[in-house]
Amino acid sequence: MTVQEPSSTSTHVIRKKITGHVGFSNLPNQVRRKSVKEGFRLTVMVVGESGLGKSTLINTLFNSTVCAPREPLHPAAERPKTVAVENIEADIEENGVRLRLNVVDTPGFGDFVDNGESCNPILETIEQRFDAYLSQEHRVRRAKIVDTRVHACIYFIQPTGHSLKQIDIEFMRRLHNKVNLIPVIAKADTMTDEEIFDFKERILSDLAFNGICIFQAAIYEDEDEESVAEAEEVARAIPFAVVGSDRAARTPDGRVVRGRTYPWGVVEVDNPAHCDFGKLRQMLVRTNLEDLREHTNQVLYENWRTEKLLAMGIAQDLTVFEEISPAERLREERIIHQAKLAKMEAAMKDVFREKVELQEEKLKQSEVELYARHKEMKDALSKQWTQLMEKKKQLESGSPDARKKTFRS
Ligand code: GDP
Numbered sequence: 269m270t271v272q273e274p275s276s277t278s279t280h281v282i283r284k285k286i287t288g289h290v291g292f293s294n295l296p297n298q299v300r301r302k303s304v305k306e307g308f309r310l311t312v313m314v315v316g317e318s319g320l321g322k323s324t325l326i327n328t329l330f331n332s333t334v335c336a337p338r339e340p341l342h343p344a345a346e347r348p349k350t351v352a353v354e355n356i357e358a359d360i361e362e363n364g365v366r367l368r369l370n371v372v373d374t375p376g377f378g379d380f381v382d383n384g385e386s387c388n389p390i391l392e393t394i395e396q397r398f399d400a401y402l403s404q405e406h407r408v409r410r411a412k413i414v415d416t417r418v419h420a421c422i423y424f425i426q427p428t429g430h431s432l433k434q435i436d437i438e439f440m441r442r443l444h445n446k447v448n449l450i451p452v453i454a455k456a457d458t459m460t461d462e463e464i465f466d467f468k469e470r471i472l473s474d475l476a477f478n479g480i481c482i483f484q485a486a487i488y489e490d491e492d493e494e495s496v497a498e499a500e501e502v503a504r505a506i507p508f509a510v511v512g513s514d515r516a517a518r519t520p521d522g523r524v525v526r527g528r529t530y531p532w533g534v535v536e537v538d539n540p541a542h543c544d545f546g547k548l549r550q551m552l553v554r555t556n557l558e559d560l561r562e563h564t565n566q567v568l569y570e571n572w573r574t575e576k577l578l579a580m581g582i583a584q585d586l587t588v589f590e591e592i593s594p595a596e597r598l599r600e601e602r603i604i605h606q607a608k609l610a611k612m613e614a615a616m617k618d619v620f621r622e623k624v625e626l627q628e629e630k631l632k633q634s635e636v637e638l639y640a641r642h643k644e645m646k647d648a649l650s651k652q653w654t655q656l657m658e659k660k661k662q663l664e665s666g667s668p669d670a671r672k673k674t675f676r677s
Contacts, residue, residue, distance in 0.1 A: 308366070309368045314421075315421060316424025316425070318375065318377075321455055321510075322335070325545075327514040328526060357370050357371075386439070390439075394417075394446045400416060419564045425507065427455050427467070440478075441479075444480050452510045453510065483563070485502045509543055509544050512545070513527055513528045517534045
């Protein structure tokens, strides 16, 4: 496995090959067979305030250093002005099944004095990816569409034990119809079981009160009893109370586990009695991987697409499964192309306007400088003129001695 540091630039892609147990090779056979050949592709976004354990959880989830730990900012260091969006790509292979995992990290979220704007770059990223998908759909050759849409957003809630914060509600309210939201209680090892139980109830009622829909783990009644019971248990545990650790710990009975060591014992991340980490992983990369992708495609993307095309004057009266006629497709393509051109034109106009403003500013500056130089020279000349006049006067009125002195000077 090769490990590289994620870059701090806004969209950087790092590719890694990982060989460790993740779990997606246990997907139901039918789905697996279909996807084994081309491999799976899953894009997960992680959002939450700094220090809530996002990087650690992703590494725990994929059993590898996908996200390198971020150095805390020095108190005196200048803080970034906006939320960054960073891409980390990892190829994970397990029992011959390939998963291309794309993690979209969003450092800086919630770190500002005024967090009102924190959601915008995240929303833009999600919509840009929908846009990229739409452009590919309208290509003449659509055989190889690369799906970079965000299939799940793990939202980290601070383990306060109180209600959701304003920023949590605002974020989820704005994003819930664009992405599959999976809220998690971060660092659940800092709360007791009872506190977690109460906190979950409060979070769920806050979500319901604010009309926020989160991703629901599907339960397939036609599956065997055990699978249905398992799926129900996963659904009941939402919002998952997670603990992350990418380090090994030794339990008092001598087992080596992934966990966090405390003076009183070890919190095991893979132990369902200790936290919901296993359920989150099960939902993401095993039982609901296909549901996440399907819901993104058939509900979230379709709604966005319909809204976008309607805004462009293209009526959407087809269901997802109906084929669009070639003439209709051409019309759509033309309108989308025109919209793109208009967007580019507007962007170019903005750039032009900015350049003109800059040039005007520069001209104004040099005008001020010229005026100052002119004034300086004028003052110097008038001073010289006064001195000369003085001397002339002395010459005309003075004695020969004074005339000599003036002449010498
Ligand atoms: P990020 O800024 O959200 O990516 O947070 P990090 O993953 O870098 O974690 C910040 C700090 O919290 C590190 O010292 C981690 O070791 C610690 N941490 C991560 N996950 C947990 C957890 O589940 N419980 C506790 N108690 N600490 C955690």
